[in-house]
Amino acid sequence: MELSWSEKFASRVGRVKGSQIRGFFSLTERPEVISFAGGFPDSDYFPREDISRAISELIEEEGRYALQYTPTEGNYELRTFIARKMRREGVRCEAEDIVVTSGTQQALDLISRLLVDPGDPVLVEEPAYIGGMGAIQSCGGEPVGVVVDKNGACPQKMERALSRLEKQGKTPKLFYTVPNFQNPTGYTTTEDRRRKILDLASRYNFLILEDNPYGEICYEGTIPPSYKSLDTESRVIYIGSYSKIFIPGIRVGWIVGAPLLVEKLIMLKQSADLCSGSLGQRLVYRMALDGYVDENLSRIIGLYRQKRDALFYNMKQSFPPEINYTRPQGGFFVWVTFPDYYPPAYEILTHAIERKVAFVHGQGFYSNGEGTHTARFSFSQPSVEDIHKGISRLGEIFQEIRRQEPVKTAINR
């Protein structure tokens, strides 16, 4: 009998979308393209020699364990270390409250699988991180957007959404948020708003999924206390990661949650991949314990700050005043808003790619189809020199748009 694949796929597959970002990575990863697209850390900043030395020691001293399977919930020493780190940030937790995951994306996937049933409303930031929204949607969650402004997610708007849902007899399962230097806007939610949103969570009985990969990459000032540290009802599930502050190539993230949640997450993780890589977990533990991870963090904060400042400087020089952009105090992302009379951002992107510059147009970060005139710029990967070049080239495009000229393409030029 001839095989028809489409009839074989499970119905859940229809809910899974390929990321728009991934879709054009093949294009933007050509070395001649200056890319503000991906939120990858700068590979030049990886502490390669220190890592190489640590791995040699690790394999010599504990290779029997570092190369073997490891418990599903993660290496106990690393979990103990992470719990101590979280306690320093005001979160009451022990090693037993931590699950090590293969990066934050696996954390988002496991938590969505644990909590989200098809048709469940889930509060998300508008705009929100695509990978988090995707994990929720692939479990059938229906995003309900809460607008993010310069003070973060807005509790008033959230309350309006909650009472609308209430009238339909619905409660959201959770609110998914990146409260610090948000992906994609770069905004940080104020402490006042965090407290108000926690109150709403308690009143309306939903959970908060706090995703914090960037909080430690802070260029000036301080960040507010985490939702998790303000949480008195165990409503907050916290996700952290070593991908941005250290290296992503070993896939080490973690979840902090209530005991019953952790127990179920371990069961789900067992079925998902048995365990995360032992070598990577022990490497992180060894280097974090010896202070290398913190040392590395101080160093890269200085370096990323230079890039951010270069981006701001060049945007100021080359972007016309009608283009707005955020000025985040940390993280990797700047959010750009074009005026309505500009062409949509995906069109601008097409012209940019012809001039060998890439960014991400913003619509994919919205659950409601808005954001046609927005874009995410990441300054983490290009060099200061390339930031200058790339933004200047975009400046030329904007000048052409302002002069109402047809934007020059590779063909008609």
Next chain:
Amino acid sequence: MELSWSEKFASRVGRVKGSQIRGFFSLTERPEVISFAGGFPDSDYFPREDISRAISELIEEEGRYALQYTPTEGNYELRTFIARKMRREGVRCEAEDIVVTSGTQQALDLISRLLVDPGDPVLVEEPAYIGGMGAIQSCGGEPVGVVVDKNGACPQKMERALSRLEKQGKTPKLFYTVPNFQNPTGYTTTEDRRRKILDLASRYNFLILEDNPYGEICYEGTIPPSYKSLDTESRVIYIGSYSKIFIPGIRVGWIVGAPLLVEKLIMLKQSADLCSGSLGQRLVYRMALDGYVDENLSRIIGLYRQKRDALFYNMKQSFPPEINYTRPQGGFFVWVTFPDYYPPAYEILTHAIERKVAFVHGQGFYSNGEGTHTARFSFSQPSVEDIHKGISRLGEIFQEIRRQEPVKTAINR
């Protein structure tokens, strides 16, 4: 409002079971316990020095990539290498047909999520590998057992199951099989049966999920051609792994499948963990290309063969003749069947653990609740000396059972 966790969990969570095996790892991993329980490779066999040297070179020469994110589908060079390896085994495929996964468990999870809807019947071996069956069940698949005998899964019995399903208007989505040195029985499916099962797959229009972590660990003779190499209709999805033939601590497995399947699997993997660890993938590629992986494999085959022979020898010496056990030509597992008049295997296990010996009782490998008088013994971890000690201690228990004495426990002894 007070939080009730149970009302927050998604309905799919009820389908996820903690593995019985994992359940008592905490017990069996006490160093004083001689464990035939886990199917872990022997950590003493890891080529630690070679790995350490390769990682140093890797980080020096390509650290910018080895420590960075990697494409979701996996490192291209590794996929090219795996495709070449598969072609040598008679499978027509290219790098584009390969997805690298975080071990075979992630492959099982992604494939189940892609193909299995709640209520779908899925043919499984009876007994079957728990992790594979668990992945299928956690997606709502309903296992339909096909008895395995010394020639592997039985096509006649499969056909009977298929016509029973047909009468109910049902077709299984797939048949999940470990055809070589099966986990848990150690049996290998003959070529003749593979061909017959492929015919059934074509006639009844289902897929075959071929899971082959042990095929290369072959102590004598040869294994039959893979289902995938005999497959003319792209019905077979093949899963392989470097965990047993090399090391598990970096989580590198792979899937070979039809292009449309691979495309969807990449989308699912993107949502599951973005990508597997780059360092591990590049390490495998480098060491496999340089011939270290094959060299290591030849060496460990010799070592595991000694352990297997020690197990056979000691079982022959210490097990009474009414206890049957399989004599696999490869892999890690021996399947033991106790006579009906013995106490159930879990009871024997309880006594064994009191004497500091562990194995896995067999019931968890059955989808139909059978197997009360069966057990899986893995010879991969204990030393030859411990195999002797452990089996002798079990021999004492069996002698007591035969003498119809109450089995001595730590308390009444």
